[in-house]
Amino acid sequence: MTSGTTSNVMGYRIYRTIANQSSNSTYPILIGTVFGNLNRQYVDVNVLNNITYRYYVTAYNLDGESEPSNYITISVDRANAATSFSVVQESLNLAKLTWTFGGDQYNGNIKIYKREIGVSSYGSPITSLQMPVDEYFDTNIQHGRKVEYKLVRETSTGVSNPKYDVVFYPHRDISKQSSIYIDKVKYSDISKIESWVRGKPEFKVKVLGVSGTTTVEISEMWFRMGTRKDNKWSTISSTYGTVTKNWKPDYGRWFDCYTFYFVEDDGGLKWKDITIDAKSFEKVKLDSTFVSSADGVLKAINTLGKTYSNWFESGDEKIGYTYLNYYDDPSMECSTGSAPSGGYLTVKYKDHE
Amino acid sequence: MNKFYLILVVLLLAISKLCSQNYNKDFSYKLNSGWGFLGDGDSPTLSLENEFAYSINHYFSTSLILGIGRNIEASHAHSDYLFGSFDMYISPFKNNKRNNFKIGGGYSYIDISNTYVIVRFYDNGERYNFYDYYPNRQHAFNIIIDDEFKINSRFMIGLKAYTIGNNDQGGILSGISFKFGVTL
Numbered sequence: 338m339t340s341g342t343t344s345n346v347m348g349y350r351i352y353r354t355i356a357n358q359s360s361n362s363t364y365p366i367l368i369g370t371v372f373g374n375l376n377r378q379y380v381d382v383n384v385l386n387n388i389t390y391r392y393y394v395t396a397y398n399l400d401g402e403s404e405p406s407n408y409i410t411i412s413v414d415r416a417n418a419a420t421s422f423s424v425v426q427e428s429l430n431l432a433k434l435t436w437t438f439g440g441d442q443y444n445g446n447i448k449i450y451k452r453e454i455g456v457s458s459y460g461s462p463i464t465s466l467q468m469p470v471d472e473y474f475d476t477n478i479q480h481g482r483k484v485e486y487k488l489v490r491e492t493s494t495g496v497s498n499p500k501y502d503v504v505f506y507p508h509r510d511i512s513k514q515s516s517i518y519i520d521k522v523k524y525s526d527i528s529k530i531e532s533w534v535r536g537k538p539e540f541k542v543k544v545l546g547v548s549g550t551t552t553v554e555i556s557e558m559w560f561r562m563g564t565r566k567d568n569k570w571s572t573i574s575s576t577y578g579t580v581t582k583n584w585k586p587d588y589g590r591w592f593d594c595y596t597f598y599f600v601e602d603d604g605g606l607k608w609k610d611i612t613i614d615a616k617s618f619e620k621v622k623l624d625s626t627f628v629s630s631a632d633g634v635l636k637a638i639n640t641l642g643k644t645y646s647n648w649f650e651s652g653d654e655k656i657g658y659t660y661l662n663y664y665d666d667p668s669m670e671c672s673t674g675s676a677p678s679g680g681y682l683t684v685k686y687k688d689h690e
Numbered sequence: 691m692n693k694f695y696l697i698l699v700v701l702l703l704a705i706s707k708l709c710s711q712n713y714n715k716d717f718s719y720k721l722n723s724g725w726g727f728l729g730d731g732d733s734p735t736l737s738l739e740n741e742f743a744y745s746i747n748h749y750f751s752t753s754l755i756l757g758i759g760r761n762i763e764a765s766h767a768h769s770d771y772l773f774g775s776f777d778m779y780i781s782p783f784k785n786n787k788r789n790n791f792k793i794g795g796g797y798s799y800i801d802i803s804n805t806y807v808i809v810r811f812y813d814n815g816e817r818y819n820f821y822d823y824y825p826n827r828q829h830a831f832n833i834i835i836d837d838e839f840k841i842n843s844r845f846m847i848g849l850k851a852y853t854i855g856n857n858d859q860g861g862i863l864s865g866i867s868f869k870f871g872v873t874l
Contacts, residue, residue, distance in 0.1 A: 534861035536729020
């Protein structure tokens with residue numbers, strides 16, 4: 338801001354008022370003074386976004402103060418937010434964050450925050466980058482967690498509106514084919530499902546793949562426990578416990594979820610006679626505006642399997658079902674809930690031999 | 691081959707000797723066969739046992755059993771087994787030389803060979819089966835309820851019920867066998 342010059346000027350006084358108020362009705366406030374007739378600039382650091390200010394200056398010397406200069410009106414606009422912001426997981430421990438701004442928005446700093454869904458604060462930014470950078474690689478991946486990223490741009494006029502994206506990070510490496518094995522099983526009260534004479538329990542397992550509302554039979558498994566002691570793990574060899582080795586988005590037959598139906602085999606039926614009605618599956622999808630997929634195909638889906646009464650025939654003991662989502666911990670333990678005859682089966686999965 | 695004929699001759703001579711001698715009332719051989727139930731796979735079995743028995747007195751006796759068997763039918767498994775047992779018996783109603791009711795028990799070692807069929811589906815949904823071998827060898831106890839009836843001074847018939855099991859596996863093999871025996 339400059340004013341006219343005269344040789345006897347000792348300095349300048351800067352006045353400010355709010356533009357949307359009448360300059361006649363609002364008394365201008367002296368916000369600063371500069372000394373010397375050649376010192377003709379002043380930085381107002383006490384401004385707020387989205388407010389229009391009006392400034393004028395006066396010159397002064399020992400004889401007094403000059404008439405006000407002409408008014409200058411300035412609007413302090415907030416930094417524009419990003420026009421797009423996207424987080425995509427590329428591999429097990431690597432996510433790529435990309436964003437774009439308008440063509441004239443190339444100054445300031447980018448600050449990126451993240452929080453796990455359910456945590457009420459972001460904390461410090463995970464990175465601060467000088468514009469015009471437009472990408473960032475996050476290598477601190479929290480597997481099995483839903484993570485929200487927040488991006489803001491800071492300029493001299495303040496902080497932009499934030500832009501958000503949410504990613505559900507699976508435990509599995511999204512860039513590779515992953516496996517499912519039934520690792521171990523144990524039963525809480527074996528005498529409820531298998532008499533002593535019959536020895537160790539044997540299980541038939543019907544494996545179904547669920548994608549959307551479509552259910553596909555994957556395999557029919559059979560294995561027996563190594564012991565009939567209650568709550569003692571029996572390790573299932575990979576020969577018997579292999580479910581799939583090809584679980585990968587965009588690869589082969591994709592399933593959001595695998596569901597396992599267990600019966601204790603007492604010779605009540607042959608496999609070929611089993612029919613399973615899988616129409617009762619219900620899926621709960623998170624709001625698509627809330628969850629961004631880590632891949633174009635992979636959806637952040639929680640799938641719930643529902644059991645029904647006619648999936649086994651008399652002669653065998655109905656045990657129950659478990660299910661494994663792509664986002665679940667591959668080494669998780671699942672229990673079948675209470676079997677009709679008593680007790681429950683606990684199954685531990687794994688993703689490697 | 692010569693060894694085979696030599697053994698055959700020895701056995702024939704032994705049988706001939708048995709037929710002509712005064713039998714030792716304490717030793718007997720029994721051939722047992724019957725139906726069983728195998729805990730591995732819950733499958734019914736056919737079994738055949740060779741039992742060598744020795745009568746200690748009117749109340750106590752002992753036997754050594756070597757048995758084999760296989761499961762009858764199962765859609766997903768085939769099992770064979772071989773076992774040996776050493777047992778002690780008590781005849782609570784005394785062995786009256788005509789009918790001998792015995793209750794016994796002892797140690798068994800059983801070796802079961804299981805072959806299972808496993809069903810898989812290829813990625814394209816095509817189904818295929820493959821088989822896997824699973825051996826199960828167990829030290830176990832056995833309990834036997836046995837009744838023998840002498841047809842004459844040399845031959846006997848009988849019926850026995852037995853179970854072989856242990857704490858870890860539960861019932862491994864249980865069954866009922868018909869017995870045909872000869873006093874040695």
